[in-house]
Amino acid sequence: MGPFERHLSLWVLACIVVGTTAGWLLPGAFTTLGGMELASVNLPVAVLVWLMIVPMLLKVDFTSMGKVGRQWRGIGVTLGVNWLFKPFLMALLAWLFLRVLFARWLPTEQVDEYVAGLILLGAAPCTAMVFVWSHLSGGDPEFTLSQVALNDAVMVVAFAPIVALLLGISAIRVPWDTLLLSVAIYILIPLAAAVWLRRALLRRGGIAALERTLARLGPWSIGALLATLVLLFGFQGGQILRQPVVIVLLAVPILVQAYLTFGVGYWLNRRFGTPHCVGGPSALIGASNFFELAVATAIVLFGVESGAALATVVGVLVEVPVMLSLVRVVNGSRGWYEARDRASVPRPPG
Numbered sequence: 455m456g457p458f459e460r461h462l463s464l465w466v467l468a469c470i471v472v473g474t475t476a477g478w479l480l481p482g483a484f485t486t487l488g489g490m491e492l493a494s495v496n497l498p499v500a501v502l503v504w505l506m507i508v509p510m511l512l513k514v515d516f517t518s519m520g521k522v523g524r525q526w527r528g529i530g531v532t533l534g535v536n537w538l539f540k541p542f543l544m545a546l547l548a549w550l551f552l553r554v555l556f557a558r559w560l561p562t563e564q565v566d567e568y569v570a571g572l573i574l575l576g577a578a579p580c581t582a583m584v585f586v587w588s589h590l591s592g593g594d595p596e597f598t599l600s601q602v603a604l605n606d607a608v609m610v611v612a613f614a615p616i617v618a619l620l621l622g623i624s625a626i627r628v629p630w631d632t633l634l635l636s637v638a639i640y641i642l643i644p645l646a647a648a649v650w651l652r653r654a655l656l657r658r659g660g661i662a663a664l665e666r667t668l669a670r671l672g673p674w675s676i677g678a679l680l681a682t683l684v685l686l687f688g689f690q691g692g693q694i695l696r697q698p699v700v701i702v703l704l705a706v707p708i709l710v711q712a713y714l715t716f717g718v719g720y721w722l723n724r725r726f727g728t729p730h731c732v733g734g735p736s737a738l739i740g741a742s743n744f745f746e747l748a749v750a751t752a753i754v755l756f757g758v759e760s761g762a763a764l765a766t767v768v769g770v771l772v773e774v775p776v777m778l779s780l781v782r783v784v785n786g787s788r789g790w791y792e793a794r795d796r797a798s799v800p801r802p803p804g
Contacts, residue, residue, distance in 0.1 A: 466683060470683065503746050503747075505675065506679045511581070541616050613637055
């Protein structure tokens with residue numbers, strides 16, 4: 455890993471401080487940036503998201519989807535937890551915490567947007583950062599690549615319907631045109647660009663050309679991620695400093711969802727007998743979020759200063775420390791995870 459991955463928490467913390475401070479001191483500048491829109495899409499955010507996502511997706515070999523059958527149990531857990539469990543768990547927790555337990559401490563007019571933001575987070579499981587979490591936990595690289603490729607393919611068709619369903623259940627109006635536009639801009643376009651560029655590079659110069667391009671684009675991707683964090687926290691700087699209690703309250707259901715999702719995925723993988731190097735990344739991908747997509751979609755649907763955007767930004771705030779803690783759980787529980795396999799091995803006679 456490079457210095458960015460090794461010190462990820464420090465980079466994120468620095469971006470939070472810089473962005474929040476800049477948003478508080480220079481609200482006019484961020485209002486201007488927030489107003490740079492085309493067809494309800496914030497252009498600075500869109501450009502940064504593309505710069506961030508395309509190099510990450512360029513690493514994904516979608517031909518690896520043909521290998522998913524080798525670890526079908528782990529893949530089955532990944533898909534089940536990501537698309538049949540996590541989004542609905544997040545919607546339930548958002549309703550329970552924001553509309554029942556924390557209702558008296560939240561601004562009533564913002565609650566619907568907070569719920570929508572959490573739903574967007576829950577419907578966007580991790581894509582690129584799972585490579586980092588998998589590496590840190592000793593995950594099988596081939597399995598990680600396979601599940602990311604399959605997850606991205608599912609996201610193209612499943613994200614919009616699940617979000618629309620859960621927003622509808624939560625009695626929040628679903629603007630289908632902007633939702634589908636968001637899917638096209640933040641999933642289809644970067645995905646198509648990455649697939650086309652990968653094939654072109656492999657055709658012209660093989661794997662060496664691909665690796666050279668990834669090395670060149672790496673700093674751009676990292677810079678775009680850091681700039682996106684600064685921009686997002688800049689948009690929300692005033693709200694964050696004015697409403698610190700709201701930030702803490704929004705973090706609670708996100709934290710509960712992350713640990714519950716991970717726990718269910720990790721236990722199921724152990725229960726089904728998948729190897730530890732598969733069970734770890736399979737559980738981590740669901741606990742983590744594709745926060746770039748969630749934040750960008752929230753901005754498209756509700757605006758840069760909306761409660762929905764704030765809720766997704768809180769997801770960014772807790773993402774790294776939560777995932778690093780879960781990586782430690784995976785590494786520290788390996789003995790427990792593999793104990794069942796050892797117990798099932800017959801002892802030699804005598």
